Amino acid sequence: MTKTLHVLSSSPFSNDRLSSCLRLLGSGDGLLLCGDATYAAQPGTPHGEALVALQGVALYALAEDIQARGLQPGAGIEQIDYPGFVALACRFSKVNTWL
Numbered sequence: 802m803t804k805t806l807h808v809l810s811s812s813p814f815s816n817d818r819l820s821s822c823l824r825l826l827g828s829g830d831g832l833l834l835c836g837d838a839t840y841a842a843q844p845g846t847p848h849g850e851a852l853v854a855l856q857g858v859a860l861y862a863l864a865e866d867i868q869a870r871g872l873q874p875g876a877g878i879e880q881i882d883y884p885g886f887v888a889l890a891c892r893f894s895k896v897n898t899w900l
Contacts, residue, residue, distance in 0.1 A: 802829065803894045803895055804827075804829040804830055804831070804893050804894050804895070805827070805830045805831070805893060805894065805895045805896070805897050806830070806831040806832075806833060806889055806890060806892075806893035806895070806896045806897070807822050807825075807826065807830060807831065807832045807833070807897050807899060808833045808835065808896060808897070808898045808899065809822055809832065809833070809834055809835070809838040809841075809899045810834075810835045810836035810837065810838050810898075810899070811836070811837060811838055811899070812837035812838065812840055813838065813840060813841040813848045814840065815837070818899045819838065819841055819848060819851075821899075822899055823851060823855070826855065826858050827857075827858075828856070828857035828858070829857060829858075830857075830858050830859075830893075831858065831859040831860075831861060831889060831893060832852075832855075832858055832859070832860050832861065833861040833862070833863070833881075833886065833889060834860075834861070834862040834863070834866075834878075835862070835863040835866050835886075836863075836866055837870075839862050839863065839866045839867050839870060839872055839874070840870065840872070842860075842862050842867065842872060842874035842875055842878050843872055843873070843874070843875065844873075844874075844875035844876070845875075849875045852875065852877075852878065853875055853876070853877060859879070860877055860878045860879065861878065861879050861880075861881050861885075861889065862874050862878050862879070862880055862881070863880070863881060863882070863883070863886065864880035864881060864882055865882065865883070867880055
């Protein structure tokens, strides 16, 4: 079974890429939020609640981008650094970047 790491960098407030991505996520997939997409990781927001509701999907956020925006990600979202990003890309069968 092919497992995909989905990488999202655009703000959930500027377009519907997050919603589109969430519809395509499968069990065993991963979602990495970077750049302005890290705003989706905030608990208590509609985007944050949608992420918490996911089943069987590993959630990640780039720690540098979280810190740069002064955010606190919700439970279940693992913060990783750039070497961790590279390790994730190697761990999944496929990487899909949502441009």
